[in-house]
Amino acid sequence: MNIFTRFVKSLYSPKEVAKYRFLGIGKTIFYVFIIMFISILPGIYHFSKMAATALEEGKQVFLEDLPSFTISNGDLISKQSSPIIIPKNNVTIVFDPTGDLSTNDVQEKGNSVGLLKHEFVIVANGQVQTFPYTALENMKVTNKDIDSFINSLKGVMWIAIPIIFLFYYLFVSALGFIKISIFAGIGALFAQTLGRKLSYRQGWRLSAHSITLSTIFFMLMDLLNTGVPGGMFIDWFVSLLFLYLTIREIPKPKIDA
Incomplete structure (x- = not known):
């Protein structure tokens, strides 16, 4: 049989x-x-569909939706004078170079990604992961650097x-x-x-x-x-x-x- x-x-x-x-x-x-x-x-x-969509949306967010910024010496630096909250399809983007918002504020948004003053935050299904910018050591990161990184991810995805x-x-x-x-x-x-x-x-x-x-x-x-x-x-x-x-x-x- x-x-x-x-x-x-x-x-x-x-x-x-x-x-x-x-x-x-x-x-x-x-x-x-x-x-x-x-x-x-x-x-x-x-997962494949989500990964492809996330890369495309990520590229749009960092190049078009967010103002110019630099991550240097453990801090997020931008001319933006107030926090920005951008709702997307399945995730909320929180951008705050002022230090007004905390990890808890990002968590309250549900599934979200936060670029805060001193750390990068990911919230997925109630689980929170934080990545301090100090981990970058002496690296200097800008919008364009992240765009290049996303393009390289597309190549290996x-x-x-x-x-x-x-x-x-x-x-x-x-x-x-x-x-x-x-x-x-x-x-x-x-x-x-x-x-x-x-x-x-x-x-x-x-x-x-x-x-x-x-x-x-x-x-x-x-x-x-x-x-x-x-x-x-x-x-x-x-x-x-x-x-x-x-x-x-x-x-x-x-x-x-």
């Missing part, structure tokens, strides 16, 4: 998946790698992104194998409760296919940028329910008269 057929049947048929307990372990491991790759495709798409996602893919795959291994142990308990004969290795094969439905569902939600409350609970519940129904389809061992 080819991998596409197994994939489709793993979306709706516990009875068919029950037959996969005799599948070769190599084919099962390959299937897991394919499923994990499919699961990160929306992330690859959204399409090399860096595949490398980043290769490591991300390996990380997600490792988590997938751990989850399947846990499910295989739970599957052994299901088999004992249902009076079915199932080894751990067979349970691992069934678990690898039982996560398909939940994985594809959350992949589609990621593609649509739609959050799912209690996502991890739903993921585990659906996968374990599918595994339970699959094990129930295994014939009971014959009892000698």
Whole structure:
């Protein structure tokens, strides 16, 4: 049975998946790698799009929206006499060479980037990262320098992104194998409760296919940028329910008269 057929049947048929307990372990491991790759495709798409957009908007912000400035000796220097706040699509830019605003003021803007008097601030999903200008040591940075830096980033972005996602893919795959291994142990308990004969290795094969439905569902939600409350609970519940129904389809061992 080819991998596409197994994939489709793993979306709706516990009875068919029950037959996969005799599948070769190599084919099962390959299937897991394919499923994990499919699961990160929306992330690859959204991250690549966001990175390209961020570079374009960053170029516009530093060259057109912000006044001329220089970062030197640990300070942001500009002729601008008052703070500037620029709302963008998904982020707010805060520019303050006066020292009137603090990191907390930037954090209150939600997802934001702040060029403050003495530090650079990034706020993403409530997490705050600050970078003091003193880290630049004796370097002098201007708008034009940042523009050149952004242009250089564009040149390496399409090399860096595949490398980043290769490591991300390996990380997600490792988590997938751990989850399947846990499910295989739970599957052994299901088999004992249902009076079915199932080894751990067979349970691992069934678990690898039982996560398909939940994985594809959350992949589609990621593609649509739609959050799912209690996502991890739903993921585990659906996968374990599918595994339970699959094990129930295994014939009971014959009892000698």
